[in-house]
Amino acid sequence: MLGLILVVLAAAGFGNCHGYGRNVTYDGRSLIIDSHHLLLFSGSIHYPRSTPQMWPSLISKAKQGGIDVIQTYVFWNLHEPQQGQYDFSGRRDIVRFIREVEAQGLYVCLRIGPFIESEWTYGGLPFWLHDVPGIVFRSDNGPFKFHMQKWVTKVVNMMRSEKLYASQGGPIILSQIENEYQRVEGAFNGKGSSYVKWAAGLAVGLQTGVPWIMCSQQDAPDPVINTCNGFECGVRFRGPNSPNKPSMWTENWTSFVQRYGQEPFMRSAEEIAFHVALFIAKNGTYVNYYMYHGGTNFGRTGAARVITSYYDQAPLDEYGLIRQPVWGHLKELHAAIRLCTVPLLSGLHETSSLGYLQTAYVFKGKSGECAAFLVNKDDSSNARVRFQNISFELPSMSISILPDCKNVAFNTAKVSTQNNTRSRRVKHIFDSTERWKEYAEPIPTFSNTSLRAEVLLDQMSTTKDTSDYLWYTVCFQHDPDAQVELSVLSNAHVVHAFVNGRYKGYAYGGRNNFVLEKTVELKNGTNNITLLSVMVGLPDSGAYLESKTAGIRSVRIQNKYLNNYQWGYQIGLLGERLRIFSTEHEVQWSPYQARGHRLIWYKTWFDALSGDEPLALNLGSMGKGEVWVNGESIGRYWVSIHTPEHRPSQTWYNVPRSFLKPRGNILVLLEEEYGNPLGITLDGVSIT
Known part of the structure; x- marks a missing residue:
């Protein structure tokens, strides 16, 4: 009970709006804010993969799920598509996004990169870098370092001018430089290791007042913290490269990237919870879910063959709806682990064997507090173990959390949250030939x-x-x-x-x-x-x-x-050059003829639909192309390519309500194949 009270008080402390500078440091146990060691759960939500109208709800649902930190990349090619021409409007308004996180009392981890990968086209690097003479990306290369330093400095100065760093009273408690560089470092020979040192020096030299991290970079130079990415960091992470750095997990993959022609990767709530609990049992104190909300690759932002829907299997799906049981199971996991906060952050750590595949991880506080994680790694059978003279039944491949070393508060394999089902209901059918027009893309010679x-x-x-x-x-x-x-x-x-x-x-x-x-x-x-x-x-x-x-x-x-x-x-295409998907640019559209020709632009119009549920276009009757609503691209579609299970990788495409007007909405599609626009429907999306 004392531990629970302390946890509640601590949560109230960092849940308030930040009106004064905070001292953010770390030691070998955890991040430290204003002298308080913190156990933090984080969730990745990328501002350009949703809309500003969705941000408050996404952040609120993350907070309700026990999330303390919102983690996001900074998307360089989105903000500087042409050299020296910047755009921070609409979905690109990163300051507005961070302000919304701050308003809801959460922290921010800002992953500046500037290389981010993220299944984002060109890894987030603007393509104009390609034409810089003599450039070699992500290497000890003068031209690349010049432009990288200029961009990273611009981002840091923007955050600083808005007083968004915790050291200024803002919500940003962590920043990241580079991304998963160790995977390619060897290809650059000596210029790889020298680049790592330079990048770390650049970051630290900007003096943000908060720690910097490098994920999947075991040789991250001091004082930059090396962190883990992957499915099983409690198993595979070699740990911090210094006893003075905390053990942090920056990407706990809740699903995995899906490309056109592939089935979605489904990861169970039980498996995710098991590996989170194991990481915490092995001294981890920061876990980020990648993604907590994936969202939508609007326009042409998805990387090679990546579907438009991004990490739809995350705790919050593409539309921002709660996906059960994973959201609820992780919420209960977070609550159970927080009951162990005092001994976890200040106690002594002991490990003992309970059997061939069973282990007890025990934390004992200075004032007698005790918390234990009882692990059964046997994936085929349950195990009965004795711990402190008490018998416990451990389901296969599970971890029981005992906040008082006596009573089980949570077991990772026992899901009490009820499943929910996402359904779609047709709200509008685009089956009127009179309302469709077409434009044949000219074939050049x-x-x-x-x-x-x-x-x-x-x-x-x-x-x-x-x-x-x-x-x-x-x-x-x-x-x-x-x-x-x-x-x-x-x-x-x-x-x-x-x-x-x-x-x-x-x-x-x-x-x-x-x-x-x-x-x-x-x-x-x-x-x-x-x-x-x-x-x-x-x-x-x-x-x-x-x-x-x-x-x-x-x-x-x-x-x-x-x-x-x-x-x-x-x-x-000529249609692209003429921007015929925009309401301000018109060409000579022809009546719909259903000729089945390739490379046809289709246009129709519709009025906004009542209600507030998310909306999605069912493009199951189409082939391949891109779709716009009122000039806003909602992404590429490729329905004609099928998975090994003989179905499209993606059939429904997110239409944010903020893209719509009350009347006269314009829908434009570029169809490369023999798609039939008369089969398109606009569906309402709900969960039961």
Whole structure:
């Protein structure tokens, strides 16, 4: 009871709005704020993957779930898409997001990076960095360090000017520099280790008044704290690289990234709770759930082949609805662990064997407090153990938490929270042919292109992330009429082929090269071969990211290679350039004809729907493309590619209500394949 009272008092202390400077330090046990050791549960919520209208509810639900800290990356390419041109409006308003966290009495962990990976296109780095002469990303490289230092300093100065650091009375208690660098460090040889030291020095030298961390970086230089990322940090983490640093887990993956063509990765509430409890039992005092709310990859922000819905299996789903039992089970876990706070943070730690696969982790406080974690690692059977002359039944692969070393307050395998089910109800059907219009994307030929090269250009270097699309077109002389084999080698994601303006087929691939092979008819004389190369997001990881390429690598007709012919190029689609998805830009739309042609833009309109439940477009009748509502892209869709279970990876696409007007909402889709817009519905989303 004394421990519980102290916990409540401590929670009240850091739950108040921060009106004065706080001293944030750490020791080998935990983070220390104003001389108080703290046990902290954190949840990742990324401000651009939701809307400002959603932020208060997301943060409130996280707080109700026992979360103390909100963790977010800073998305450099979102804020500085063009060098020197900054945008911190709308979903990009990071200051507003942090203010909302502060208003609800929670702390912030700010992961500046600036490389973040995060299944975000180009790992969060702006593509203009690619064109900086002599640059090598994330290395002891002068040009990269210059721009990285400039950006990190700008972010820190912005936070400082808004008085958002805890040292100024704000909510930010931690910052992160770099991200999971140890995975690629060896590829840079000596320039990797020297870069780590430089990055740590940059961070510490900015004097924010709060500690800095490096995740998955065992050699993080003092005083930067090395932290763990993964599913099982209680098992795999080697621990802090100094006895004076606390044991911290920055990414406890509640699910895992899902790409188009893959099934979702489901992680049970029991498994997540087991590994959290084990990490705490092994002296951990900071656990962050990645993600606590995943959200939506709006627009073209998702990395290569990453679906638009992000970590939908998290405690708060894509729409911000509570997902049970994981949310409730973790809430109960947090409450049980907090009952152990006093001995956990100030007591002596002992470990003893209770059996072959059973262990007791015991914490004894100075005033007689005692807390124990009884672990059964046997994944096939229960175990009966004796601890302090009391018999306990431990379910298989579970941990019992005893705040007083006598009574079980919580067992990770026993879920008392009831499951809930997410359902969708059709609220509007877009089945009226009279309300649909269409616009056929023109197919370019060599003669109407202005960009020319006697080589097959790299798509990423050519488009510079301004579009998912790059047209390759060439004139080819053939004599006489014949059927021939067209073979196209690509390392993009999709390629479509047109011969003399007629569609001939497509192919798609993933991480590796793929080949489109089609038998095509060539006429006697000049033939126009037009290829559309498509990227579904840029790569987001790996060493030498600036050197990665994509696009068409080789083109062959029968036995003749066209690689060194003069090619014409068009960056992006004409509809993109004309911004026909925006209400301010119009083209000559035609009545809907249901011709089933490729590369068709579709447009319709609808009035806002009553109620306040989340809304989602059911695009099950469509193929592949992108969708806009009132000019706002709600993301890429790729319904036609199926998982091994023969179903789309994603069928419903989030439509935030803040994107809607009371009347006359404009829905625009770019369809690459044979989608049927008459089958689209707008559904209400709820949980029961």
